[in-house]
Amino acid sequence: MVTSKQVAKMAGVSRGTVDRVINNRGMVKESTRQRIQEIIRRLNYKPSRAGKVLVSHQKKLKIGCIIIKAQNPFYDDLYRGITLKVEEYSSYGIEVIVERVDFCGESQLRSIKTLLNRGINALVIQPMNDPAVAEKLAALARRGLPIVTTNTDIEDFDSLCYVGNDFFTCGKTAANLLDLITGGKCAIGVVTGFGKARSHSDRVAGFREYIAGRPEMRVLAVKENFDDDTKSFTVTRRLIAAHPEMDALFLVAGGVRGAGKALKSFPDRRIRTICFDDVPTTKELIRDGTILAAICQQPVRQGSLSLEVLFEYLIDGKTPVKKKLYTDIQIKLKSNLDL
Amino acid sequence: MVTSKQVAKMAGVSRGTVDRVINNRGMVKESTRQRIQEIIRRLNYKPSRAGKVLVSHQKKLKIGCIIIKAQNPFYDDLYRGITLKVEEYSSYGIEVIVERVDFCGESQLRSIKTLLNRGINALVIQPMNDPAVAEKLAALARRGLPIVTTNTDIEDFDSLCYVGNDFFTCGKTAANLLDLITGGKCAIGVVTGFGKARSHSDRVAGFREYIAGRPEMRVLAVKENFDDDTKSFTVTRRLIAAHPEMDALFLVAGGVRGAGKALKSFPDRRIRTICFDDVPTTKELIRDGTILAAICQQPVRQGSLSLEVLFEYLIDGKTPVKKKLYTDIQIKLKSNLDL
DNA sequence: CTGAAAGCGCTTACAG
DNA sequence: CTGAAAGCGCTTACAG
Numbered sequence: 001m002v003t004s005k006q007v008a009k010m011a012g013v014s015r016g017t018v019d020r021v022i023n024n025r026g027m028v029k030e031s032t033r034q035r036i037q038e039i040i041r042r043l044n045y046k047p048s049r050a051g052k053v054l055v056s057h058q059k060k061l062k063i064g065c066i067i068i069k070a071q072n073p074f075y076d077d078l079y080r081g082i083t084l085k086v087e088e089y090s091s092y093g094i095e096v097i098v099e100r101v102d103f104c105g106e107s108q109l110r111s112i113k114t115l116l117n118r119g120i121n122a123l124v125i126q127p128m129n130d131p132a133v134a135e136k137l138a139a140l141a142r143r144g145l146p147i148v149t150t151n152t153d154i155e156d157f158d159s160l161c162y163v164g165n166d167f168f169t170c171g172k173t174a175a176n177l178l179d180l181i182t183g184g185k186c187a188i189g190v191v192t193g194f195g196k197a198r199s200h201s202d203r204v205a206g207f208r209e210y211i212a213g214r215p216e217m218r219v220l221a222v223k224e225n226f227d228d229d230t231k232s233f234t235v236t237r238r239l240i241a242a243h244p245e246m247d248a249l250f251l252v253a254g255g256v257r258g259a260g261k262a263l264k265s266f267p268d269r270r271i272r273t274i275c276f277d278d279v280p281t282t283k284e285l286i287r288d289g290t291i292l293a294a295i296c297q298q299p300v301r302q303g304s305l306s307l308e309v310l311f312e313y314l315i316d317g318k319t320p321v322k323k324k325l326y327t328d329i330q331i332k333l334k335s336n337l338d339l
Numbered sequence: 340m341v342t343s344k345q346v347a348k349m350a351g352v353s354r355g356t357v358d359r360v361i362n363n364r365g366m367v368k369e370s371t372r373q374r375i376q377e378i379i380r381r382l383n384y385k386p387s388r389a390g391k392v393l394v395s396h397q398k399k400l401k402i403g404c405i406i407i408k409a410q411n412p413f414y415d416d417l418y419r420g421i422t423l424k425v426e427e428y429s430s431y432g433i434e435v436i437v438e439r440v441d442f443c444g445e446s447q448l449r450s451i452k453t454l455l456n457r458g459i460n461a462l463v464i465q466p467m468n469d470p471a472v473a474e475k476l477a478a479l480a481r482r483g484l485p486i487v488t489t490n491t492d493i494e495d496f497d498s499l500c501y502v503g504n505d506f507f508t509c510g511k512t513a514a515n516l517l518d519l520i521t522g523g524k525c526a527i528g529v530v531t532g533f534g535k536a537r538s539h540s541d542r543v544a545g546f547r548e549y550i551a552g553r554p555e556m557r558v559l560a561v562k563e564n565f566d567d568d569t570k571s572f573t574v575t576r577r578l579i580a581a582h583p584e585m586d587a588l589f590l591v592a593g594g595v596r597g598a599g600k601a602l603k604s605f606p607d608r609r610i611r612t613i614c615f616d617d618v619p620t621t622k623e624l625i626r627d628g629t630i631l632a633a634i635c636q637q638p639v640r641q642g643s644l645s646l647e648v649l650f651e652y653l654i655d656g657k658t659p660v661k662k663k664l665y666t667d668i669q670i671k672l673k674s675n676l677d678l
Numbered sequence: 679c680t681g682a683a684a685g686c687g688c689t690t691a692c693a694g
Numbered sequence: 695c696t697g698a699a700a701g702c703g704c705t706t707a708c709a710g
Contacts (some may be wrong), residue, residue: 001396001432003687014697019689029695049430050396051687053389054702057340058690091388093340093702169675176674180520180631210674292519326678331670335515335549336508339665342703353681358705368679390703393686397706432686680710686703694696 002045010043011036022047023317052315057093063310064115065124066108067303069100072227072254073279074299078126078151081303089311096307105130112136122146122310127154129198146313150306151299152199153324160313161320163306165297165327167199171206171252173329174274174295178217178248181272181292185216186248189239189271193227193253200253203276207250220246225255232258240266251275251291260285278332286334298327341384349382350375361386362656391654396432402649403454404463405447406642408439411566411593412618413638417465417490420642428650435646444469451475461485461649466493468537485652489645490638491538492663499652500659502645504636504666506538510545510591512668513613513634517556517587520611520631524555525587528578528610532566532592539592542615546589559585564594571597579605590614590630599624617671625673637666 004022008015013032020028021036028036039045065082068075079100086096097118101107105128115123123140127133127149138157141147146160153162178186190207193200204222211217220243225232232255240246240262249271251259256275260282263271275282278294285291305325312318343361347354352371359367360375367375378384404421407414418439425435436457440446444467454462462479466472466488477496480486485499492501517525529546532539543561550556559582564571571594579585579601588610590598595614599621602610614621617633624630644664651657 001399001429001434001687005687015688016690016698017696020696023689027695032695046426046430048393048396048432048687049427050389050392050432051702052689054387054393054687054704055689057387057389057702060340087385088388090340091385093387093389095340166678169678173672173674176672180672183522328667328669328678329675330667331672331675333512333515333519333670335512336668336670339505339508339667340703344703354704355681355706356679359680362705366679371679387703390686391705393688393703394705396686682709683707685706688702690701691699693698 001048002043004045004047007036007039007043007045010039049315053092056315059121061094061122061314062118062120063089063094063096063122063124063307063314064118064120065096065098065307066111066115067098067100067124067126068103068128070103073281074254074277075126077279077299078303081300081305082124082307083303084300085304085307089307092311094311094314104128105133108133109136112140116140120145122148122314124148124150124306124310126151129154146310148306148309150302159323161309161323161325163302163309163325163327165199165329166324167202168206168209169326170276170295170297170329171203171208172210173206173331174203174250174276175207175210175214175217177274177293177295177331178250178272179210179214181274182217182248184214186218186272187243187245188217188219188248188250189236189243189246190219190222190250190252191225191232191236191239191255191259192222193225193255195222195224197253203252207252225253225258227254229255229258229261231255233262234258236262237265240269240271247271249273256285256291257281260290263290278337283337286332286337289334292333294332296330296332298330301327340387341382343384343386346375346378346382346384349378388654392431395654398460399434400432400461400653401434401436401457401459402428402461402463402646402653403451403457403459404435404437404646405450405454406437406439406463406465407442407467409442412620413593413616414439414465416618416638417642420639420644421463421646422642423639424643424646428646431650433650433653443467444472447472448475451479455479459484461487461653463487463489463645463649465490468493485649487645487648489641490636498662500648500662500664502641502648502664502666504538504668505663506541507545507548508665509615509634509636509668510542510547511549512545512670513542513589513615514546514549514553514556516613516632516634516670517589517611518549518553520613521556521587523553525557525611526582526584527556527558527587527589528575528582528585529558529561529589529591530564530571530575530578530594530598531561532564532594534561534563536592542591546591564592564597566593568594568597568600570594572601573597575601576604579608579610586610588612595624595630596620599629602629617676622676625671625676628673631672633671635669635671637669640666
């Protein structure tokens with residue numbers, strides 16, 4: 001392996017000077033800079049990650065994470081993805097501080113303040129769709145804090161990148177799957193979470209775009225359940241009762257358990273149902289055949305990947321290859337549910 | 340962060356002695372060993388990865404990889420997963436040497452010899468199902484060389500672990516998907532690669548197990564195409580012609596392109612087809628509707644994960660949590676094909 | 679059985 | 695504009 005020592009020796013300078021050139025710190029005479037550059041190129045010298053990491057110990061780097069804590073166990077998977085990396089990074093001398101917050105903008109603002117007080121050098125956040133939060137993040141980004149949005153995006157500030165699903169494509173995939181299952185012919189009830197939550201509405205939009213090309217797939221109605229199982233039960237029951245011709249159900253967001261209960265209360269109807277995210281209660285409904293498939297977004301991977309991006313940035317100064325790092329859209333059936 | 344220096348100071352010994360205790364090198368008086376252990380426990384001391392990695396530079400660690408090179412571009416994905424890690428590991432001072440070999444046991448034996456001569460400290464291999472290879476690997480494992488089998492397994496020697504799919508479950512998932520697509524009613528033609536290749540026969544077995552519970556799903560015939568597109572075309576054509584009632588096709592292994600061509604030569608038949616692995620030619624067939632879905636095994640991830648396992652082992656001495664690290668079974672439709 | 683020193687590859691002050 | 699030294703946390707000889 002080529003080291004900076006060798007480069008220095010070949011160039012007849014000290015390692016300090018090589019370091020200045022590599023990291024563009026300036027303070028090097030142009031001619032020696034060029035000479036060193038040329039040697040680096042010729043030897044294909046790449047600084048050792050291990051050396052850098054070790055030095056970074058002196059900076060006591062800290063990464064803050066703000067993850068929603070709510071009824072939905074989906075968030076626990078995201079959290080788990082983060083904790084999976086905590087130990088690894090601690091062995092690299094990087095502290096990861098995780099704050100789990102309620103589903104509200106103020107909690108997030110409070111957590112941001114707490115983390116800043118603890119001196120974080122980077123932030124992972126699953127941001128609420130709240131102007132105050134967006135504004136705060138924008139201000140921090142301007143101050144140079146690297147921020148990764150995870151699972152849900154806020155577009156109006158300059159984050160390092162977004163790690164999560166492409167919700168529009170998720171919706172298309174749901175429609176594609178339903179197309180295959182129903183032979184392209186079905187009357188669909190749609191139960192979404194919040195009509196104005198971007199992630200939910202994008203899924204519905206993607207779904208609609210796909211079926212626009214399928215004349216025999218039609219949407220009977222779109223109802224909101226506010227991600228709540230009790231409401232979901234009522235809404236879904238009413239939807240099924242109101243449309244005797246309904247033979248497919250698309251569950252866009254949370255409240256799957258409630259919808260499942262509603263489905264079971266119509267044992268004589270054959271309603272082919274698909275939903276999102278394989279939380280435990282959903283898995284149960286897939287196992288017992290109430291739901292045929294769940295479309296999943298790798299929440300664990302989202303958590304881990306968000307930290308990986310910041311690690312690269314803090315240690316190597318590398319910016320992610322894309323502004324949107326989309327995780328896979330996975331289709332889970334009874335047979336590939338437990339892996 | 341707690342360091343070995345602090346532990347040493349608290350115990351009133353040198354870092355050398357702490358090191359001996361941590362790594363169970365012996366040569367420490369029992370009483371001081373216990374004292375140090377206790378302090379480690381109390382402080383929850385975990386050795387820094389960065390420090391270890393830096394020291395490992397002195398050993399000039401090398402990992403050898405043997406990956407099949409063949410007509411099938413699937414193998415290129417596996418290769419890519421490995422090359423993705425090559426640069427990262429080189430920045431940690433670990434050299435990764437990749438040998439791409441023909442589809443035959445002798446080539447593999449030759450590559451093993453080459454890699455041993457270069458002094459590898461660990462091996463990733465996509466092993467041929469060949470007794471001579473199995474024997475050689477067993478001998479190396481006994482000599483203490485950590486070996487990871489990837490993509491295909493050989494069970495009769497003690498590898499560190501296997502990284503790849505669970506082929507039986509893959510087959511079940513294929514049947515599950517076909518069940519959904521056909522409403523549980525279909526006459527299926529099966530075209531496999533090699534009847535005696537374990538990965539292929541396991542998929543067929545899993546498929547059969549699933550449909551055993553589905554009286555209206557029946558297998559008309561199982562034919563081999565030897566992973567060859569030309570043969571695949573002929574075999575599939577003959578299969579379709581011979582069974583006018585056949586309305587579903589399960590492609591178990593390679594030769595998908597040939598089978599696709601055969602399907603297109605019967606434009607009046609509606610044969611719902613699923614297959615494995617989203618190689619470029621298969622993607623084309625999914626886009627044009629000839630094939631409805633591909634079941635995929637994350638080949639890129641298999642390559643990367645194999646190296647990760649060995650990295651952990653070489654640096655931290657950690658053995659993988661399981662003997663079989665199964666990658667996800669992903670179902671790809673037209674809509675989630677490109678991500 | 680134990681310790682002191684050197685070194686892995688890098689960056690960070692500091693001195694000039 | 696440049697260099698020499700110290701240090702990040704660990705392990706490896708070597709000396710005793």
